[in-house]
Amino acid sequence: MLGYLARRFLLLGLMLFGLLCITFVISHVAPGDPARLAAGPDATASMVETLRVQYGLDRPLLVQFGQYLRGVLGGDLGRSLRTRETVASDLARYFPNTFELVTGAMLLAVGLGIPLGILSAVYRDTWVDQLTRVVSVSGIALPAFWLGLMLQLLLALELGLLPLGGRLGLMATPPAPVTHLLVVDAILAGQWRVLGDALAHAVLPTVTLCFPALASIVRVNRAEMLETLKQDYIVNARAQGVSELRIVARYALKNAMIPTLAMIGLRYGWMLGGTVLVETVFDWPGIGLYAVASAVSSDFQPIMGVTLVIGLNFMLANFLVDLAYGWLDPRVRPSLST
């Protein structure tokens, strides 16, 4: 197991290095002068040069990359020309918001998607199945930003049931940060009103973000369940009089979960980096908005910092999924233990 872990972490490091190289090259070959943009439209050549020197942009690219790598190894992700803060502190501010949103959306998607997938397979071609398929096709077909705007119009503007956007009400004071996850910090501080406010603000973006993931989970889980329920060992179990509930929950679901789990891992990683539209519609101060604002300012270091964090999360999510394979499928365990 230790050997497996060491190999995976080595691979993780290599992949992150590759990711940094690619991001660095792409962001530096794109047209646009970050120093000029940061200095402002009226800045003189000498003012642009001042910023260029201050941020080390006057040095050769290889030197800049070397310095960046050295910084990353020491935990320094550089400074943003746009916010004038360190990238690490910016990420610490924005990433927990995205993490909360994505985790909430994924928990909801998994919590609803797996039971719906099972029901759809067990009651194949009944109204339950048809209804579930409508939900799953809609989830894949509807663009997230459109769905978000529609939910906002209906539930917030027309019915006034939920806030339009933002993370907290205007007059709410957030709890002192402990974990930087607002919901968790509100619980820790016992600030129930803030917790309620935070949850109310989270409903619409969470549902919007959850919908496509829910659809995918339902579809994959349904297909796998249908396949598994046809297997000989299931027929055998039925012949032996094992209850249908036990067959589905204990024998079929475990096998059907392996591809579903792989998809959940990929989705989760993808969602961490793909929240920008939802964050824009709901003014959710997350990493997606930060990345876009940095990209439109040609602000290289935050772009690389965001890529690094998203890449790392994506890889970790998949790593955890690989470990879960071993738990679900005994045939995979030997490869983890060598």
Add this chain to the structure above:
Amino acid sequence: MGERVLLTAVLAVLVAMSPAAAFERAGDRKILVFAGRQEVPTIDPSVKYDWSIRMAQQSLYDALVKYVGNPPEIVPWLAEKWESSPDAKTWTFHLAKNAKFHNGDPVTAEAVRFSFARTLKLNQGPAWMLSDFLKEDGIKVVNDTTIQFNLTQSYAPFLSFLPWWYVMNPKQVMANEQAGDMGQKWLTTNAAGSGPFKIKRWEQGVLYELEAVDGYWKGWPSKDHIGGVIYKIVRESAAQRAALIRAEADIVEGLSSDDFDQVAKMPGIAVPTFPGMTTFGIKMNTQNGATKDVNLRKAVCYAFDYEALVKIYNGNAILQTSPFPNATRGFVAVPGIYRQDLGKAKEFLAKSAYPNGGLELEYVYVQGLEEERKMGLVLIDNLQKLNITVKMVPLIWPNMVGRGAKPETSPELMAVFATPVSTDPDAVAYQYHKNSWGKYYGSSYYANDAVWALIDKARTIARWEERAPIYADIQRKIVADAPEIFGMLANRRWAMRDHVKGFVFSPVRFTGEVDLYPLAIAAK
């Protein structure tokens, strides 16, 4: 325990679902909510400015003088009075004796000297406005309440830039200096000013709350003045509109023309509309490509349907009649400025190197700006009549600035909005000077030695009577050279709840920027 937490959370969610109030309250203070699309990444007065940054700076800091009203007037602020030498080289300001920083320190001439010296030394933000004329050793503290600026040469527009040079408390700034940064890191999210508001909350990327200063040294213009402001970032214009309708925001900016027109008809919402100073022009590369040919440029100018620009803005725009915005001092309507005339367009095309057309021009505009896209469609339609095709190229802003940074890469046609930072004609004329080459508004790479010489001369003359005719001449000459399609000035619009009173428009403020000081809320 778990059940109790869950139940409390559900109840709290239900409480949070209750309808929003028209404006927020903090005790007996009425808090105005401004929903803006743009962040305020820094408030350091020496480092950066744009409309949202400057709105915050203007609220937290004071300057020697201030722009007020329409047409904009420069009125005394920290300086009670001032005088300049006949050659406009020496400027002396006498400070108000009761001016105080938020921490109680008096605003002294030394604080003014420190603030100007800091901005010049950091060489960022507004430094460009004065750095060619003012050096650190030219700033002299005469006594506690008198400061003198000795310029390196005569510079008539000097006063017109001072409203954007805010005065900082040197003690607070230097007490928070880190590694010789002159307080830059600290001043990014903290203020050391004497303005009508102070910071209450600063949640970067989310919202910024300012609180009215009790006993502000300059006094308040209304007893109903706002007790504070929450500037909330709402990035989508649909969400801004919804927030206004739902009374979650008192003021919004940046809606589309259609949205402004729609909300204007709703009860409880007002949409003040004013002619702005932001010009829209389609810059033509005069140094490279087909538009190097002046006759082709004139043909394009005569082929363009100017009225379409006004239609794009639902009538909320006026056509430019000069390269200078109407509110600029010395503005003259240039007789015979280009208007659509297909006969003249064909006449000039015939004189050009492309008498039969048959060429393609590239039109670059900001990706996502619907108005600029529509203007491109107008160009396609209009130039088709000259057998010229137009290739529309949407680019994100950094890439567009990158394209315009060199004459070799600057596109033949580029959509540009430009807002001058002062009402002095030099601020606009200088956009056509060689020193503006490479800046986005200099992407036409306009070259005319005679015009450049006039610009250089006019800025050093003290007497307005001598300057005015030079600027009139400059405007006529620029139009004659047709470096751009002189487009329009879109109206400035905000949408606000009708309990917001005291709004004072000044065209010299940037798009979206509001002077928060005179605002009041007239509601119980």
